[in-house]
Amino acid sequence: MSVTETLIAMGFPEAAAKAAAGNNRNLDQALNYIENDGVGFENEGESSSGASSSSTSAAEAASPENRAIPAVAAGFKCEDCGAFLSNDDEMVRHAGQTKHGNFSQCDQPDIDDSREPLFQLPPMTEEEKVAKAKEICDKIQKARDLKDKKKTEEEKQELMERREEKTAMLSLREEAREREIKEAAAQLRRQKVEDEAAREKIREQIRLDREERKAKLTPMPPKVAKVEVAAPVRDHSSTTLQIRLLDGKMVRQEFKTIEPLVMVRAWIETNQPVGSSFSLMTPFPRREFSDDDMGTSLLELKLVPTANIVVINRGVPAVAAPEEAVPTEPTNEPAAQ
Missing domain, CATH: 3.10.20.90 (Phosphatidylinositol 3-kinase Catalytic Subunit; Chain A, domain 1)
Structure with missing residues (x-):
């Protein structure tokens, strides 16, 4: 039974089964393809286009110089029956069904060996197919839920970022508006001060003009020469x-x-x-x-x-002089003899 028929028997749509079984995928690879919705398998064409170069590399690897380099095992081989197992799951399932326990790593199945393998893996039963399909569907649903959750968180984060940007923009606009209001108020105050200074200058000019006209109409009084009187010199002789x-x-x-x-x-x-x-x-x-x-x-x-x-x-305490004894100015009267 081919991989496509096995997938259809497991309950997957025919188109999905054919897409998953493309590029000569085995059953596990096809199931991984379905499980990941084809994500990660986009570059398989490029890898297939480089098959010729891969064969050349394989030939170089087979050279005596590169034989000492260990190669990565492509799968496992059952030494009891000669079956080639591509991964760990097949090896575990083979061991559980056949009770074989002697396995070794194998780079690739021995295609030159003409003898038939002693054991063929039995096809999956209906219960195994249903269980495997259910497991894959659960994984797919879990992956979808995780993807939806991640998408919801991203949308929420994007919404928060847009809100923060909007808030910052409103704050910048408010600050710009406040600056404009302050600048307008300062300009108004400066204009008011300048207008008041201009009015004061006009009033001062009017006052000077009035005083000038009044001076022209009023006769000038005759000038009186100032006579400086010398202060009397006191004689303290x-x-x-x-x-x-x-x-x-x-x-x-x-x-x-x-x-x-x-x-x-x-x-x-x-x-x-x-x-x-x-x-x-x-x-x-x-x-x-x-x-x-x-x-x-x-x-x-x-x-x-x-x-x-x-x-x-002398010897008698001095008493204060009566209040009527006050200093008097000198007179021209003759002193008493």
Whole structure:
């Protein structure tokens, strides 16, 4: 029974069975073809077109130089019956049906051997055919489900990518719109500032024009020459002292600023005897002069141009001068002798 008839007997459509059995495929290859929907078998024509080159390569492989290179086994050979088994599944099935256990790898079936093989693989039973067809259909359905699932995931991923691209595009458009609004607002503010500056310039020009017309209509007043008056130079060569004696009497006397304080004390002792030892002090600012101050000039003691001097008993704490004793300006009245 051919591979096509076996596939049709297993329940596959005739067209699918013929396509699967093409290119001299064996049953396992045909089942793999059906199981994978022909995927991976597109280049078989190219491989068949290179048969001549393959034969040349085989001849080269048979040369003495290449005999030492081990070749890949094309199948298995049962040493008990001489049957050639193309794959592991046939070897396992053969061992289960015949109880043979002596197998070896074989590059190709021995076509020059004239003796008949001791054992022929029995054809598949109806139950095996149905089970094999069901197994293949289950694999095909599983492959289709996996393909549909992968396609669904790809469509979902593509949809998510399109959504992300749309979101990014909307975000870019929104950012561009915000930039345009900000630029328009900035341009409006700049235009407003420029207009206000132009209006202010026009108002200033109008004010200047009015002042110019008013100046032309108003007669100019005669110019008055400014006379600079020199500030009076104060003469600090003399100072007037107002002296309060122990009995409360007030006397005035003019002294030269270069004279020491001891001259004031001598004038008091000579012209206004107080009858006891005394000291001199100023009420404002409060300061009692010591013996060391007697040799200091009145100018250095800042008793110019006028000052108040209070005579106090030596050894008696000085009291503040009454409030009416305030500095007075020098007068031209003669001092009391």
